[in-house]
Amino acid sequence: MAAPWYARVATTAGRPAVLGATLIMSMPGEYHVARFAGWTDPWAYGMPFSLSAYAGIAAVVAATRPKGARGRFSATVGAAFAIVLALAAQVVAHLVTTGHMDHDQAWLIAVTSMVPPAVLAHLLHLAATPTPATERVPAPAPAPAPAVSVERTEQPPAPVVPVVPPKPEQAPALPAEEQQAIEPPVPAPIAYRDPRCAAIRPLYDGGYRPVTSEMRAALVDAGYGRVGDSTIREKIRAEVEQHEPHLKQLPPAIGRTA
Structure with missing residues (x-):
């Protein structure tokens, strides 16, 4: 059974709203942690964008690559690492703000300073890892055909058969050009x-x-x-219907929703 319309609206509109709210709420904590580590304005504002973009990119790569594809495990580990960093930044910022922790600690400054280069290195690794579409398995080389020995035998010449014109009720064979014009061409396969x-x-x-x-x-x-x-509706199905526009005009199945 299809979900009610208000549930679909809440799911569709709620996800970007929750995403925007969480990003806005996380930015102050990540900014303060960058300030604790020694960054000054405006460079400290880069920490929230680095952690948020890193977490989003790693999560998308981990979700879109099929199981067993190259880079999927690394993206999954990176997404978990980004979540841990974001959580740690919020916890440390609030502990320091409320007076439960001293921000002037060497280990905290060292760990925070390593975040931008670590994020950059992993993003470059994901960019250099080929996607499943470019991973081609080379086709095996065809096996050589076994040698066949042919023995030539002397055969008598074939008898000469006189050419008999076609009977009136038999239509002569059409030339190859006209035969190709009558037969519809076979459409080439679509390269998606x-x-x-x-x-x-x-x-x-x-x-x-x-x-x-x-x-x-x-x-x-x-x-x-x-x-x-x-991704299914706006990318995959859209490309199929872009190559064959008439498919978009097909009616939906009764009892189903798009």
Whole structure:
């Protein structure tokens, strides 16, 4: 059963609102930790953006790469590390602000100073790691055909068969050019930019436009893992319908929602 409309609206509109609220609430603590470590304005404002962008990029890479792909484990560890850093920054900032902790400590300054170069190094590692679309397994070389020995035998010449013109009721064979004009050309296969499009294209063969839950199940069966709803609708399905615009005009299945 489809969720009620107010639940879908709350889910769609609530996620960006919660994301914005949490980023705004986290920025003061991360800014103060940077000031404790010795950064002055305006450089201290870079700490909230570094931690927030790092956590978001690592989480997206970890969620979008299929299981077993290169860089997925590193992105998962980086996302967990970013969450730990963000949590630690909030805890330290509030402990110092409330007087429960002294910010002038060598270990705190040293750990905070290592955050920007560590974030930069891991982001460059993720950028240099190839995505599943570029990981190609070379096709095995074809095995050489076994040598076949052919023995030539003397054969008598074939008898000459007289050419008989076609009967009136038999239509002569058409030239190759006209035969090709009658037969419709076979369309070339579509080369998708995102290989996940090939996993949901067969769903259109049922005569209706597939919904998000069907496309998500097809992607999981194809080994791509769980993909976000917005990515399924706005990227994967959009590319399929960009190549074949008539698919977008198909009616939705009865009892299903997009």
